Amino acid sequence: MIKIKSTTEVTIKDIARKANVSYATVSRALNNKRGVREATRAKILELSAEMFYTPNAIARGLVKKQTLTLGLIIPDITNPFYPEVARGIEDGATEGGFSIFLCNTNWEREKEVHYLRLLAEKRVDGIILAPIDNEVEAVESSLAGKIPVVYVSNAPHRTQHSFVVIDNVLGGFLATEHLIQAGHRTIGFVGSTEDSLTIAGRLKGYHRALKKHGLPVEKKYTQLGEFKQETGYRIVRRMIAERDYPRAIFAENDLLALGILQGVKASGLSVPGDVAVVGFDDIPFAGFPEVQLTTINQPKYEMGRRAVETLLEQIGGSAGAQSVQIRQIYLKPKLVVRKSSV
């Protein structure tokens, strides 16, 4: 009686049988290990093509304790900031032979924690994390040093892990100084919320520039709201309506800046004639002919790439004996001058 396997996948053993060798030899041949006769190797390769053999990465992962897989946790791929970062990460990962799991936390803490656990179960070799805020004790404890992590875009204060972020202080400084050099003496700051991960640095840069050029910090010209376009619109309209507004505004991010542009125009004033505006991030639409927003560019793609590179280095390092090198990288922001400021 002949035994028929129903819909089983073709394995290394099947090849071995046809080739009249042990399956260890097949494994060696397929992985280009030395110590297998050229004739044997050729035959095995031929057979494996012929039989449509597809290596089983799961089985391999089990014994090698390496999955060649990374996790990417971001708040929301739909937010125009992240696709480029993700792209840089994917490109870098692919070059290094890694695949990536995409996880959207939707800015929810539980999801962040959930995904960390999930990725740990899937035995990813490393994680790139764009955290939703500073509260990471749950996060950091949840991975408990078992698996390498690199923060990207934002990093919690005094973390022990590597990260790749933008130099927010410098960015804020550049934006503000640009407005000063354009001749403005009253410069406002419009931000999202106090616990935003980016506000502190950008505000600090703003203050620093004012101080350097001997301008006063006017409390009334620093206004916060939420992280959305509407906030910018609302704040600037109110200021203008109250007839006490700065002639230039540095916004914490491009979305707020866009709201400001609209608010100024809706109030019957012009940009940059009556109010100059500078944003932060340089998300894609900032450069559109209809928008032309002066802003601080974040090298998003590069940020992603550097993050994977750092992570892969970490992974490679943790395999060897030498201790892992922590890297905390601040990328340089660049001022991009468009029509909204000059």
Add this chain to the structure above:
Amino acid sequence: MIKIKSTTEVTIKDIARKANVSYATVSRALNNKRGVREATRAKILELSAEMFYTPNAIARGLVKKQTLTLGLIIPDITNPFYPEVARGIEDGATEGGFSIFLCNTNWEREKEVHYLRLLAEKRVDGIILAPIDNEVEAVESSLAGKIPVVYVSNAPHRTQHSFVVIDNVLGGFLATEHLIQAGHRTIGFVGSTEDSLTIAGRLKGYHRALKKHGLPVEKKYTQLGEFKQETGYRIVRRMIAERDYPRAIFAENDLLALGILQGVKASGLSVPGDVAVVGFDDIPFAGFPEVQLTTINQPKYEMGRRAVETLLEQIGGSAGAQSVQIRQIYLKPKLVVRKSSV
């Protein structure tokens, strides 16, 4: 002499040892299988928490031949069309307990094929594919019916697989009829290239609307170029310069439409006064106050969700005995009227 495992992960066996049961029992307890005494289960759960046990999904995948993982292959997450689709897919997958691998082909054929093989090796349970064009013999053969696939956004002609796409003919029809009803008699079409996956349907809808309302199809008003903004700009500027241009234009997609908007304005004419414009896709910036492009909305998020749902159904089905149900879904496009057309 005591044997010390160095940095081995804690496994089901370790728990079994501490709990004084066989590891089969631990497995059953952790998976909430019936047939384990409540006291035993409680003890095991407690121990596993205490020891920071993390189930190994790789090992599980090997025996269950199920990874709870899907592959998502798209051209470029950086293209504003895809993030929403991807988000819909991720949300749906997560709800179903699946994770997704993100793969960007960068519009390159070899990468598409490469990723298909890779995903097969990783033993994903299914694949969602936004193909770069119609040439899919390589693709379809490469997976050879081994693993369920659902096309999203675009599907090759006469494929045997399931897909979720937009009804391009209807979309083209709606766009064109809208312009006709706004009173226009000369309506042009600006498209990308002939082998674009979407052009045929949209052009057909355009023709259909013209015919229905008794308008002639003027060859000279149908112009093609490439899939980028500049094309729209260039084409419309030339037409206007030659003093022979339609009073309304339906563009194959929003990027072209945006170029057209700019071209019209750069020529000293106004939108929609001199030339009305309708796009297709409704990518995020189309709705911005500065743009206000009338366009045909594709339900991108829903498209993603329907695609995963279809895929998961397929996966579930292929496990059971009943034959798999192929679904070929055309989503309804919606006209979104903004300032560029009325």
Add this chain to the structure above:
DNA sequence: CGATAGAATGTAAACGTTTGCAAATATGAC
């Protein structure tokens, strides 16, 4: 021709689970 080094191949254990089947134990009816 025999010894020997090196290359090629084979053997078997290991990776961490799940699961069919057998064994043991508990439960209940009489």
Add this chain to the structure above:
DNA sequence: GTCATATTTGCAAACGTTTACATTCTATCG
């Protein structure tokens, strides 16, 4: 207390690889 039955547990194989070690082959040298 005995038996029958149901529940709980254990045993061992299986999933498809990689790899340390043992064995066999081949070629080279004296």
